[in-house]
Amino acid sequence: MGIEVGGLFGLIILIINVWAIIRVVGSAASTGRKVLWVVLILLLPVLGVLLWFFLGPK
Numbered sequence: 001m002g003i004e005v006g007g008l009f010g011l012i013i014l015i016i017n018v019w020a021i022i023r024v025v026g027s028a029a030s031t032g033r034k035v036l037w038v039v040l041i042l043l044l045p046v047l048g049v050l051l052w053f054f055l056g057p058k
Contacts, residue, residue: 013045020049029057 024037037056041048 013049016049017041017045020052024052024056027057033057 020041021038024034024041027034029037037048037052041052044051
């Protein structure tokens with residue numbers, strides 16, 4: 001019953017998630033905020049990246 005993502009769209013989401021996690025880990029944010037963003041990106045791949053892009057540290 002869950003949503004399955006595969007093919008090219010799934011690969012694009014994976015690449016964007018890895019890029020976002022690398023950017024989060026390399027940011028100047030506190031460790032707690034880094035962990036929160038990484039967990040959010042891992043649990044909610046599309047929504048987590050969108051939230052990070054608009055609400056995350058600049």
